[in-house]
Amino acid sequence: MKLIILLAFCGATSATLFPSDQIAAIVNYHNSFRSQLAKGTYKAKDGTVFAAATNMQTMQWNTTLGTSASNYAAKCIFLTHSGTPGVGENLYVTSSSVVTGLGAAASKAWADEFYNYGPQGYTFSSKTGHATQMAWATTKTVGCGYALCKNGPSGFTSYTNVVCQYYRQGNYIGQKAYAQGTTCTKCPSGSPCQTSTAISGLCGTA
Numbered sequence: 001m002k003l004i005i006l007l008a009f010c011g012a013t014s015a016t017l018f019p020s021d022q023i024a025a026i027v028n029y030h031n032s033f034r035s036q037l038a039k040g041t042y043k044a045k046d047g048t049v050f051a052a053a054t055n056m057q058t059m060q061w062n063t064t065l066g067t068s069a070s071n072y073a074a075k076c077i078f079l080t081h082s083g084t085p086g087v088g089e090n091l092y093v094t095s096s097s098v099v100t101g102l103g104a105a106a107s108k109a110w111a112d113e114f115y116n117y118g119p120q121g122y123t124f125s126s127k128t129g130h131a132t133q134m135a136w137a138t139t140k141t142v143g144c145g146y147a148l149c150k151n152g153p154s155g156f157t158s159y160t161n162v163v164c165q166y167y168r169q170g171n172y173i174g175q176k177a178y179a180q181g182t183t184c185t186k187c188p189s190g191s192p193c194q195t196s197t198a199i200s201g202l203c204g205t206a
């Protein structure tokens with residue numbers, strides 16, 4: 001008997017998990033951004049100072065999300081959300097295939113929406129929707145993956161696809177990313193205010 005296996009080729013590749021140094025860089029970038037917001041020290045390009053947060057939680061890596069984000073990234077569906085129920089999701093593509101520093105670069109691109117466009121009411125907006133998910137006070141975990149992809153649109157014949165997923169999900173339409181007021185005054189019980197530099201002003205340990 002002869003078996004013939006057909007594989008559909010659609011630009012997809014195999015899933016790639018971020019190495020531990022990039023996991024640390026992604027978590028650190030998110031927590032540094034969140035800490036600055038929480039303490040009321042984050043400033044937009046035009047000088048606007050963002051309000052401090054009463055309830056911003058420290059973010060941790062979530063390996064379940066890391067796996068699901070990697071698997072989805074490997075499908076190489078250009079800048080299209082997975083629609084995974086119950087999780088938030090940020091997408092990033094670059095025509096570069098350099099993997100070093102990729103997780104931090106994607107995180108910076110998303111956070112810079114607040115730098116470039118200001119708070120935009122602190123609610124989800126098309127200009128700042130990635131930044132609001134990063135800053136969502138009650139989103140405590142993130143997991144990301146990437147893949148090297150082919151056959152994207154013009155300018156992206158080969159590209160690197162980055163997907164980060166978030167739990168709990170943020171970006172509920174019309175809700176603010178965080179409650180404004182004195183830093184750490186509304187930390188959830190069991191998640192006390194942190195003072196170490198990397199996560200100061202955030203609720204809960206890293």
Ligand SMILES: *[C@@H]1O[C@H](CO)[C@@H](O)[C@H](O)[C@H]1NC(C)=O
Binds near residue numbers: 065087
């Ligand atoms: C990690 O994310 C999953 C959703 O994929 C969620 O069910 C789980 O509770 C999260 N883990 C933590 C520690 O929050």
